[in-house]
Amino acid sequence: MTAELRSCPAMLISAPASGQGKTTVTAALAYYHRQQGRRVRVFKTGPDFIDPQILAFACGQPVYQLDLWMMGEAHCREMLYRAAGDADLILIEGVMGLFDGDSSSADLAQALAVPVAAVIDAQGMAQTFAAVAYGLANYRPGLAFAGAIANKVGSAGHAKMLQEALPDATPLLAAMARDEAVGLPSRHLGLLQAEEIGDLNVRLARAAELLNSFTPCLLPEPVTFADVSTNPPPRLLQGKRIAVARDAAFSFLYQANLDCLQAMGAELMFFSPLADSALPEADSVYLPGGYPELHLQVLASNTQMKQALTAHHQASKPLYAECGGFLYLLDSLADKEGHQAAMVGLLPGNAVMQSRLVNLGMHSLQLEQGEIRGHSFHFSKLETALEPFTVSSPQRSFGHGEGFFRKGSLQASYLHLYFPYNPQLAASFF
Structure with a gap:
């Protein structure tokens, strides 16, 4: 008997390094597509607690972690399969740079067969933007690449220059206009918690608007997820x-x-x-x-x-x-x-x-x-x-x-x- 399959547009949002705007862009995408009436499910690569609070606020759903070592690949697959059953879009925010770490965002994307979208801070960049995107897309053979997302774009002309420089195999999925007002404040353990950012809804609404300033915000291609059957945990806490x-x-x-x-x-x-x-x-x-x-x-x-x-x-x-x-x-x-x-x-x-x-x-x-x-x-x-x-x-x-x-x-x-x-x-x- 073949496993049941579910299909849903999905991508893992990564970057060349930390500080490129992954969380802001992922939250903006979730907020934007939710505004369009789509059911959005968001996951976070690694054991992070704080980014998921921001992402949950943006998509209106609980956000779960995905980590191959801490959770196991089968459990990660099960989480995505379940999400694909009731979502119109699945977004996974990566951690650090795309290939960084012992269990990297690229490792997760490749294991789960989810294509990568690279957020690249385009401030002060023109054709080099395409070179960075090309390097990320081709550094590891077999890693599916959905396209690039330009962050901190200065103008429509800047967005057009970035788009024209990209190879056909790497589309520009979104170009987010530069606006310091949408940045997310942080402290020693990372971003502030969602409930501490009093104007978070205003920031996310503005960020979602900025995603469509210069180019249409594209939906990623559907990804097929296979059923992973796992046994439910025993009822050891019944009545507790x-x-x-x-x-x-x-x-x-x-x-x-x-x-x-x-x-x-x-x-x-x-x-x-x-x-x-x-x-x-x-x-x-x-x-x-x-x-x-x-x-x-x-x-x-x-x-x-x-x-x-x-x-x-x-x-x-x-x-x-x-x-x-x-x-x-x-x-x-x-x-x-x-x-x-x-x-x-x-x-x-x-x-x-x-x-x-x-x-x-x-x-x-x-x-x-x-x-x-x-x-x-x-x-x-x-x-x-x-x-x-x-x-x-x-x-x-x-x-x-x-x-x-x-x-x-x-x-x-x-x-x-x-x-x-x-x-x-x-x-x-x-």
């Missing part, structure tokens, strides 16, 4: 209620993690450590990553929430924390200016924000239920006398492992783990 922290301080959540918990039978209830004085009635608590360092005084002064988490732990109920959630459970946390505040105090130790990145990369974690994968990305330095239960294995030879800590029913680390990689292990946290 999980309280999930979600607010401006704790917002680094994979939608796929939440879906996985629900698929295993869990009921999710969201709460805010910033604003709430009590936990929901729940069997377990999930504290994801985020920006606790930007909300030190509010978190420190919410003593009722800290007491509620302490009581939850004293009742031997499961408590699982990642990165920012992990920092929140320490004795104290200090920002990079040295302002220190008392946190929950369930884990002995302190953390201090640094001016430079402390750890970045993919990690494998081995626990009793097998392997699970995820990533680390943090600017804080931990000081603790608590010995880790185990230490993760970094994917890169020059990376360093992250300690995974246990204290009674509490489990925590800097790692952002991808639950669908090993649902049984993820269930054990709750």
